[in-house]
Amino acid sequence: MTSNETAAAGRHPAAVRTTSRDVARAAGVSQAAVSLVLGDKWRGRVSPAKAEAVRTAARELGYRPNLAARSLRMGRTRTALLVVPALTTEFFARVYTGAARVAADHGFGVVLYPSPEGIGPARDPFDSAAATLDGVIASSMAAEALTALRDADLPLVMLDSDPADDRATATVNLDIADGVRRLTTHLTALGHRRITHLAADVDSWTFALRARAVSEALEHIPGARLRRQPAALAVDAGLHAAHAALTAPGPRPTALLCDDDIIAAGACKAVRRLGLRIPEDVSVTGFDDLALAVAVEPELTTVRLPAEEFGEAGMRALMSVLDGRPAQAPTLPVDLVTRGSTAPPADAPDNAARPGGQ
Amino acid sequence: MTSNETAAAGRHPAAVRTTSRDVARAAGVSQAAVSLVLGDKWRGRVSPAKAEAVRTAARELGYRPNLAARSLRMGRTRTALLVVPALTTEFFARVYTGAARVAADHGFGVVLYPSPEGIGPARDPFDSAAATLDGVIASSMAAEALTALRDADLPLVMLDSDPADDRATATVNLDIADGVRRLTTHLTALGHRRITHLAADVDSWTFALRARAVSEALEHIPGARLRRQPAALAVDAGLHAAHAALTAPGPRPTALLCDDDIIAAGACKAVRRLGLRIPEDVSVTGFDDLALAVAVEPELTTVRLPAEEFGEAGMRALMSVLDGRPAQAPTLPVDLVTRGSTAPPADAPDNAARPGGQ
DNA sequence: GGCCGGACGTGTTACGTATAACTGCCGTCG
DNA sequence: CGACGGCAGTTATACGTAACACGTCCGGCC
Numbered sequence: 001m002t003s004n005e006t007a008a009a010g011r012h013p014a015a016v017r018t019t020s021r022d023v024a025r026a027a028g029v030s031q032a033a034v035s036l037v038l039g040d041k042w043r044g045r046v047s048p049a050k051a052e053a054v055r056t057a058a059r060e061l062g063y064r065p066n067l068a069a070r071s072l073r074m075g076r077t078r079t080a081l082l083v084v085p086a087l088t089t090e091f092f093a094r095v096y097t098g099a100a101r102v103a104a105d106h107g108f109g110v111v112l113y114p115s116p117e118g119i120g121p122a123r124d125p126f127d128s129a130a131a132t133l134d135g136v137i138a139s140s141m142a143a144e145a146l147t148a149l150r151d152a153d154l155p156l157v158m159l160d161s162d163p164a165d166d167r168a169t170a171t172v173n174l175d176i177a178d179g180v181r182r183l184t185t186h187l188t189a190l191g192h193r194r195i196t197h198l199a200a201d202v203d204s205w206t207f208a209l210r211a212r213a214v215s216e217a218l219e220h221i222p223g224a225r226l227r228r229q230p231a232a233l234a235v236d237a238g239l240h241a242a243h244a245a246l247t248a249p250g251p252r253p254t255a256l257l258c259d260d261d262i263i264a265a266g267a268c269k270a271v272r273r274l275g276l277r278i279p280e281d282v283s284v285t286g287f288d289d290l291a292l293a294v295a296v297e298p299e300l301t302t303v304r305l306p307a308e309e310f311g312e313a314g315m316r317a318l319m320s321v322l323d324g325r326p327a328q329a330p331t332l333p334v335d336l337v338t339r340g341s342t343a344p345p346a347d348a349p350d351n352a353a354r355p356g357g358q
Numbered sequence: 359m360t361s362n363e364t365a366a367a368g369r370h371p372a373a374v375r376t377t378s379r380d381v382a383r384a385a386g387v388s389q390a391a392v393s394l395v396l397g398d399k400w401r402g403r404v405s406p407a408k409a410e411a412v413r414t415a416a417r418e419l420g421y422r423p424n425l426a427a428r429s430l431r432m433g434r435t436r437t438a439l440l441v442v443p444a445l446t447t448e449f450f451a452r453v454y455t456g457a458a459r460v461a462a463d464h465g466f467g468v469v470l471y472p473s474p475e476g477i478g479p480a481r482d483p484f485d486s487a488a489a490t491l492d493g494v495i496a497s498s499m500a501a502e503a504l505t506a507l508r509d510a511d512l513p514l515v516m517l518d519s520d521p522a523d524d525r526a527t528a529t530v531n532l533d534i535a536d537g538v539r540r541l542t543t544h545l546t547a548l549g550h551r552r553i554t555h556l557a558a559d560v561d562s563w564t565f566a567l568r569a570r571a572v573s574e575a576l577e578h579i580p581g582a583r584l585r586r587q588p589a590a591l592a593v594d595a596g597l598h599a600a601h602a603a604l605t606a607p608g609p610r611p612t613a614l615l616c617d618d619d620i621i622a623a624g625a626c627k628a629v630r631r632l633g634l635r636i637p638e639d640v641s642v643t644g645f646d647d648l649a650l651a652v653a654v655e656p657e658l659t660t661v662r663l664p665a666e667e668f669g670e671a672g673m674r675a676l677m678s679v680l681d682g683r684p685a686q687a688p689t690l691p692v693d694l695v696t697r698g699s700t701a702p703p704a705d706a707p708d709n710a711a712r713p714g715g716q
Numbered sequence: 717g718g719c720c721g722g723a724c725g726t727g728t729t730a731c732g733t734a735t736a737a738c739t740g741c742c743g744t745c746g
Numbered sequence: 747c748g749a750c751g752g753c754a755g756t757t758a759t760a761c762g763t764a765a766c767a768c769g770t771c772c773g774g775c776c
Contacts, residue, residue, distance in 0.1 A: 017762090019761095019762055019763085020762070020763065020764095021762080021763095029725080029726090030725070030726050030727080031726095031762090031763080031764095032725080032726060032727080032728090032763095032764080032765080033724090033725065033726080034763095035763065035764055035765075036725095036764085036765085039763095039764075039765095041764090041765090044722075044723060044724080045723080045724065045725070046723095046724065046725070047723080047724065047725090050724085050725085064490075065762080065763070066430070066490060066761085066762050066763070067426075067490050068425075068426045068427075068429035068430040068435060068490060068761085068762080068763095069426075069430050069731090069761070069762035069763045069764090070762080070763055070764080071426035071731095071763095072424070072426040072427050072430050072730090072731050072732065072733090072761090072762080072763075073730075073731055073762080073763045073764050073765085074731085074763080074764070075731075077425075077426060089451075090448065090451075093447075093448075093451050096470075097472060100470070100472065109469055110469075110470075111467055111468075111469060112454075112458070112468075112470070132422075132424060132425050132426060234649075235649060235652055235653050236652075262649065262653070265653035265654075266653070268655070269653075269655060272655060291592075291593060291620065291650075292649075292650060292653055294593055294594070295593050295620070295623035295624070295627075295650055295653065295654055296623075296653055296654055296655070297626070297627060297630065297654070297655070375732090377731095377732055377733085378732070378733065378734095379732080379733095387755080387756090388755070388756050388757080389732085389733080389756095390733095390734080390735075390755080390756065390757080390758095391754090391755065391756080392733095393732095393733065393734055393735080394734085394735085394755095397733095397734075397735095399734090399735090402752075402753060402754085403753080403754065403755070404754065404755070405753085405754065405755090408754085408755085423732080423733070424731085424732050424733070426731085426732080426733095427731070427732035427733045427734090427761090428732080428733055428734080429733095429761095430731090430732080430733075430760095430761050430762065430763090431732080431733045431734050431735085431760075431761055432733080432734070432761085433761075717776105718775105718776095719774105719775090719776090720773105720774090720775085720776105721772105721773095721774095722771105722772095722773095722774105723770105723771090723772090723773105724769105724770085724771085725768100725769085725770085725771105726767105726768085726769080726770100727766105727767090727768080727769090728765100728766085728767085728768095729764100729765090729766080729767100730763100730764095730765100730766105731762105731763090731764095732761105733760100733761090734759100734760095734761095735758100735759090735760100736757105736758090736759085736760105737756105737757085737758080737759095738755105738756080738757075738758090739754105739755085739756075739757090740753105740754090740755090740756100741752105741753085741754090741755105742751105742752095742753085743750105743751095743752095743753105744749100744750085744751090745748105745749090745750085745751105746747105746748095746749085746750100
């Protein structure tokens with residue numbers, strides 16, 4: 001009665017939610033008992049018979065706890081914030097999917113902060129968050145958003161970032177260095193020596209690591225000649241960068257090592273526009289193994305990053321921290337996927353050194 | 359003092375949040391005054407001087423209202439649920455981006471329910487939602503999730519769905535029929551008569567509409583021969599379907615009209631594997647205009663769907679409903695983008711009717 | 717028989733906010 | 747001169763939940 005009256009007087013046009021008190025009334029117990037039973041804390045406090053009565057009453061009334069009230073009472077919102085650069089990239093959409101799956105298993109929700117590029121000019125992450133937060137998972141590619149979070153002293157799990165970064169409570173990494181190593185080994189084993197790295201022009205730890213790993217891997221290959229060409233993470237950017245790389249003065253590179261599949265797709269177009277063939281004249285490699293990698297022709301040799309598992313591991317680490325357990329900080333293995341976009345170069349491995357060769 | 363003690367006794371290891379009462383103390387006013395000032399309802403209730411004092415105190419203390427408490431008090435959570443089929447598709451990621459932008463402008467957050475495929479077996483949308491909800495925006499492609507929402511009687515904006523659907527408070531549509539019309543007009547004007555529709559095998563209103571629109575558009579083209587081949591929304595599914603279509607008994611189709619760019623990418627691969635050329639031997643068209651459309655070669659002629667605007671319009675409609683204003687239910691225009699994957703067929707338009715032609 | 721302790725519950729409180737209802741106070745007007 | 751209304755605030759309350767601190771009953775033990 002009273003609750004109906006207040007609901008009518010208030011501005012709840014939608015529904016009169018059934019509360020734990022309604023359930024209590026229906027089951028003939030107190031509200032406290034309902035809370036105990038549904039919270040599974042009734043071991044020696046409520047008789048099994050009444051507990052069952054509460055459960056059936058709750059089921060029949062379609063009771064759902066008011067999460068706002070619960071959050072207010074408990075001081076925890078069961079909500080995590082995932083900070084990623086533009087969600088429209090398949091990679092982070094998959095990271096989100098994995099993270100959301102694990103979160104759901106723990107009764108947590110995930111809100112997204114797709115970073116300024118995606119959502120508008122420099123907005124406060126907290127304003128975009130639907131609720132107050134229990135923790136944050138952030139990609140190292142979203143540095144500017146992190147500065148806004150720095151004063152919140154929330155548990156922070158960083159994805160693919162410098163383990164020495166002291167802002168992070170835990171760090172989950174992909175074994176990018178290993179992926180790069182296997183990729184360069186693949187290329188050099190095929191005989192490639194003149195390799196241009198189409199490097200993402202994003203200022204982040206991961207991409208810096210990739211560049212370093214590529215350089216180091218090629219350092220002790222005799223005759224290897226590494227160049228580097230920056231490119232934005234877009235098809236046409238990859239196209240322009242590859243065009244520049246292939247038409248640069250000096251002997252033409254025989255392989256283009258691209259920082260992601262999207263750049264690689266653009267690079268493929270550039271190669272073909274110059275009248276060259278893939279992989280006979282130029283080999284092209286990607287990174288990530290997006291759906292794109294098998295949509296283009298030839299299919300891309302690429303490094304498969306376990307995106308869903310990445311998100312899952314990040315969320316698991318956050319859950320550990322929130323439960324007071326020590327944070328596991330794994331490094332996930334990656335895979336080299338060889339497909340049709342790589343092959344031995346047409347010229348001999350070291351013909352650059354012996355101009356009259358063959 | 360008291361708040362510190364309880365915080366220490368409780369389980370708030372992270373931070374002692376500053377409350378509106380703390381701000382009130384600092385500004386020398388009551389908590390109610392703080393609420394009035396920060397809620398911008400102080401016109402004749404608080405003096406400008408004190409109002410300013412409250413604002414500076416709030417700023418200096420870094421005060422952020424506790425959203426759980428606010429939601430509990432107001433009965434509204436300022437959170438909308440977006441129900442989409444698998445977020446990993448670029449299209450819905452862009453829809454989300456648009457929706458989130460508009461939501462943020464209204465102080466709303468968006469939680470995602472990427473539907474069972476994306477997040478696991480048949481989970482209750484509400485359990486995955488971070489908070490109780492003020493409203494729902496749902497794609498017609500996520501029908502099974504909607505059944506779980508039916509008893510919630512929340513405002514529901516449907517995306518791309520039957521306007522007659524009475525579950526929806528408002529419906530926002532794309533002018534798919536117009537897009538199909540322009541696409542078929544483009545193909546028939548080029549001279550294509552034998553067209554196979556690689557139709558998404560998804561049971562949803564949009565795709566049914568596309569199929570109907572294709573049929574109707576070709577009905578009054580003399581000599582037009584439409585076939586239909588179902589395909590899942592994936593590259594390899596498109597490949598298999600296209601292969602089947604191209605090797606089916608009878609004269610080979612000269613154009614493959616695909617229900618989305620991903621299927622089209624697969625179709626392109628099938629065409630080439632049969633030793634045929636695009637567009638000389640077979641024209642291929644896509645739908646959506648994803649990044650993929652310009653990554654493959656030749657670039658796809660496709661129907662551009664304004665994904666971000668779609669999400670924006672959906673969220674705007676929801677905001678209207680929640681504000682008690684009449685729901686605008688627009689139909690957004692789409693664009694035909696002609697690129698390299700379509701051209702006149704090699705044979706005469708009606709050589710199927712005259713086998714000895716040319 | 718008195719006392720103790722476990723089983724079974726209930727009363728009460730607090731979380732932080734928004735807002736209705738109330739209290740002075742001062743200038744003005746009938 | 748008293749009533750009245752607007753300004754400038756405060757006090758009090760309710761939202762729904764979780765959990766602490768009490769009660770009460772009853773069986774068992776000294």
